[in-house]
Amino acid sequence: MRVLFLTPLVLLAACSGEKPPAPAPSTNAPVAAPMPPEPPVQTPVTAREVHEKNELYEFDYSYPAAAGAVPELKALLDNELEEARRELKAQATEGRKAAKESGFPYNPYTHTVEWKVVTDLPAWISLSTLVGFYSGGAHPNYVYDTVLWDRIAAKRRAPVDLFTSKEALRGAIRARFCEELDRQRARKRSGSGRGDIPEFSDCIDPTEQTVILGSSNGKAFDRIGILVAPYAAGPYAEGDYEVTLPVTQKVLDAVRPEFKAAFVAR
Template identity: 55%
Template structure:
């Protein structure tokens, strides 16, 4: 049997003793240098809470005096300045309705005839929502005690970059320039729409009031987008009596945006249009 020299045995014992001292230098349970450095770092900040989602708004109020309805979509509520404008319009319309209805009821009582509650309604809807623009339209209905209710149209074109309310015609050099760009196509399409409503029959004199073309820029002009890259459609909402008798109701004419329409736009707004 071979035994190691005594000097080797002594060296091995010394190494084992040094290792035991190094292990005991850091008491159990205390952090090492690496772990202490990691624990000294501040905790990560909590993730920000998601922004509240804008909600559509709808008011429907019915009393003995009136019935009032007003609504607008979430896309409009998401723009603070536009939301403020709509809220002011809501309050103004409701106050006017209540005042007019109250006066009418007093008059009816004094004259000894029945009072019928007034109505007013506006229901704003999105025509198109583009990165730089929000186009809205609404049917505005009212009843003030006549033979039948009345209604018309309104529109808002919100310029997101300027944070400002505009109308569609504001984007053109003039109403005359827009009229010249669309009149021929508008008149052709209006006659087609009349023919659909009348089942091919004319109403009265062929050159009478409800057979003539009308000025498209006197109607409610709206801008829309089928391709969602720019305004590529232009619409004309026509109230009863403007293009036909009340029984025919309203008319709507929609035309593609052409190079002539783009040419009629103000220089600073030409880029908002896409010619078809």
């Protein structure tokens, strides 16, 4: 038989007809943590991206938030966007008219620009892009472009203008550039049956290609990129070439005095 033991307090409540008081909440019960305050709403600096497609042309143009955060640079890129779109529309209109007069089918023209950050330094921002286009030829093509923005002067500069002259920069990088270019050529051509291609066997002038400035430490420029579009160093089938070179003391010696602080030799 089960025996029920009642405490005096329970017996007293039973005799008086009153309900026993509710037990006090345990001090060991978990307490819900207060909700953290909502973070302040911030309006992010967004990149601009434009896509336009119709029967006449297809146009794409974009740039990253880092570029959009610099008002003068944003204005420059916005102006280039509108100019590129106007030119594409005019060329496509003329191309469609010519195709109709000749009795040929018309294929819409295209223009594509996607700016990307090469490096973002306290005093500089370096961008590069592949500009793709089709204007009625046998196949689409592309070239490279770059923007080097001087934050202090609030202006665009050509990378080669940071050096005393094109000749000085060429003399500082040509040997290494040619060596790397030939190495890449050999890799692309091995097993292809092409071997040496007479018209694409000599070295080319690196300063006549798209020169970009980069950084591995986020503090100063310590490398130079040479972007080579199709047909410049090889046939279209080989595509482009990209050669990256370190900033050596020889390169540093070719930098203009007022820009030397922006570079460091590796």
